[in-house]
Amino acid sequence: MNPINLVLLWHMHQPDYRDHETGEFLLPWVYLHAIKDYTDMAHHLESHPRIKVVINFVPVLLDQLEDYIQQFAQGEIRDPLLRLLSKPDLNLITAKERAYILDSCFRSNHTTMLEPYPAYRHLRDLYAMLREQGDKDLMYVSDQYIADLLTWYHLAWTGESVRRSHAIVVQLMTQGKNFSFADRMQLFNLIGELIQDLIPRYRKLAVSGQIELSITPHYHPLAPLLIDFSSARDSEPNAVLPSSAAYPGGRERVVFHLESSITSHQQRFNVEPTGIWPAEGAISTALLNILMESGCRWSASGESVLVNSLRKSNPDQFLPDRNQYLYRPYQIADKDKSILCFFRDDKLSDMIGFEYSKWFGRDAAEHFVYTIEKIRQEAQSIENQIVSVILDGENAWESYPYNGYYFLNDLYELLSNHPHIQTTTYQDYIDNHNFSRTEIKVLPAVAAGSWVYGTFSTWIGDHDKNLAWDLLCAAKQSYDLVMKSGRLTDQEMRLAELQLASCESSDWFWWLGDYNSPQAVASFDRLFRKNLSNLYRLLKLPVPAVVLEPISHGVGRGAGLNETMRRSS
Known part of the structure; x- marks a missing residue:
């Protein structure tokens, strides 16, 4: 048997948090994920040069990273939390700014990002005690408390690779309290350096051939719904649609996002992208036709979308075991154009996203490799087997001890030395096998859906x-x-x-x-x-x-969940 091909696609995305009227960032998640997840993910690849992966950057994320680089270069910080970290005299901040710091600086996974640090826990406990007495008592919080809280929040958000390579982080964590303005500025300057280095690091990995950089339409639109609301009924026939019959000019807007994304990629990385991960893995026949027209070679979606599409293609045919259909590419053709579609292994992807964080890192890595080995044995009928593991490249790690450092390190180490598992990229897989239109399985019909439940219910119907x-x-x-x-x-x-x-x-x-x-x-x-x-x-x-007027208020069941991610089923 030949080695089995494994594609790890890490999807990097944050929506546009900027108020374009003022230029202010209204939420800090871009720069926080930059100093933790995007930095750590680059480090793991640099440390394991034999590992190949696909990195999917949504252009609006790169836009914002470059915006932060400009802010640091110009000395005009337009992110309020970052600006407060670098404020010389915290005794002069307004009551509104004080409330903003107290509201913001405990937003994280407390189990992995707060509880391990006694000094940070102490700040949380003091805050909880004052809250019990009523918000009016928070006015007695000192400027030193505010300085320590700002510092600890940013220390907690630094990546594990950053802590191992920058002594200032360890020094400040060891110090634990009474942080001075000079201390805060050292951390502030480090944040600027980390963000500035990010895009060049990934560009270098791409030039070396270790990673393939793919794209998503520029601002991450749910493209099938922009094109046609009724596509939601492909997977949910009884879905309740908006009162509006359709989004006006939706197809043209999808083309705008796609063309803007391709231009952005060419300007940043000096190459044309060959593949597109649509926002939320959401595909439809209409969207795939647009991708074909753009010259896109491959796209991808969720396993449930493939299941629904196979059933739609052959309603009377019994669906075999997933090992007989999942681990291959499918061709979607229209006249003289075609595109290859890959479908993620939902179970394995969700193991990384939701389960392995509860395991010891080595055990999780070994289980992942064992599962790939098992697929190789059980899917022998498929030629050129390929397993697609696709998930967020930033949101999962908050639930892992040490930001997933040991799991990813062990996983990449095991895969680097494995004789029967070959990590690859979609571009390399297609090039190496030189597929012709007659050699690959055609998917006659596509059932519109996303990687979440195979439906669009996360974005429409409520x-x-x-x-x-x-x-x-x-x-x-x-x-x-x-x-x-x-x-x-x-x-x-x-x-x-x-x-x-x-x-x-x-x-x-x-x-x-x-x-x-x-x-x-x-x-x-x-x-x-x-x-x-x-x-x-x-x-x-x-x-x-x-x-x-507010549209929604939430129902409160998200407490304790990673709301930035959802299981595939």
């Missing part, structure tokens, strides 16, 4: 999500009228187009309704409505009153 779609549809109708009116200058039209693109992100619909916690829902609800408000102002129209 009352609050549908209301958000209706608000977006109304804003797009206004946008179309104003853009055709000739009332805006070319620059004003460009700014409006980019603001609309931010409104079209899938992330806003993810957070509204469903089981998410009130705190998370409130943050993303405000962000979405702020984006809509900015769009109306750029169009020189009054902001509708309904846009100023």
Whole structure:
């Protein structure tokens, strides 16, 4: 038997957290994940040069990383939390800023990012004690407490590789308290250096051939729904759709996001991308046709989407064991164009995303390798077997001890030396096998769906999500009228187009309704409505009153869950 091919695709994404009216970052997740996850993931690859993976950067994430680089270079920090970390005299901050720090600096996985550090735990316990007495007692929190809290929050968010290579992090953690302005500035400057180095590190890995860089349409839109709301009924026939019949000009907007993404990739990495991971692995026939027209060679989605598509293709045929259909590429063809589609192993991907964090790192890595070996034996009927493991490259590690350092280190070490498992990229896999249209299995029909449950229920169908779609549809109708009116200058039209693109992100619909916690829902609800408000102002129209009212409040069941990720089933 030949070695089995394994593709690890790490998806790196954060939505646009900027208020484009002021330039301020309203949430800090881009730079926090940069100094923890994106940095650690690069380190593990640099330490294991025989490992090949696909890294999927969403362009809007890279836009924001470059924005932070400019902020550090210009000395004008537009992220309030980062700005407060570098503020000389914390005794002069406003009551609003003090409340913001107290509200922000405990937002993390406490089990892995707070409990291991006694000094940070002490700050949390003091805060909890004061909260019990009522919010009015928080006014007695000293500037030293605020300095220590800001410092510890950023220390907790540094990656494990950073701690092992930058003595200042260990020094500050050992010191534990009474952090000075000079201490905070050392940490602040380190954050700037880490962010500045990120894109060049991944570019170097790509040039060496160790990684393939793939893309997602620029602002991470849920493309099949932009094209056609009714695609949600492919997997859920009874799905309740928004009141709006369709998103106006949705297909053209998807093309805009895709072309913008390709241009962004060419400018940053000096090559054209060969593959596209659609936002949320969400595909439909209409979207795949657009990808084919762009010259895209491959795309990917979830296992449940493949199952639904096979059943749609052959309704009367019994579906065999997954080992007989999952571990191969499928061709989707349209006239003289075609694209290869790969489908993730949902079980293995979810093991990394949700289960292995509870295991010892070595045990988890060995179990993963054992599972791949078993697939190789049980899927012998498939020629050129390929296993696709696809998941977030940032959100899983918060649940792991040491940010997943030991699991990833052991996993990459085992895979580097394995005689029967070959890590590869989709581009290399396609090139090495030189597939022709007659040599690969054709998927006659595609059932629209995503990597979450194989449906679009995470983004549409719920009352609050549908209301958000209706608000977006109304804003797009206004946008179309104003853009055709000739009332805006070319620059004003460009700014409006980019603001609309931010409104079209899938992330806003993810957070509204469903089981998410009130705190998370409130943050993303405000962000979405702020984006809509900015769009109306750029169009020189009054902001509708309904846009100023909260859409969703959350139901509170998200407490204790990693709400940034969902299981595939």
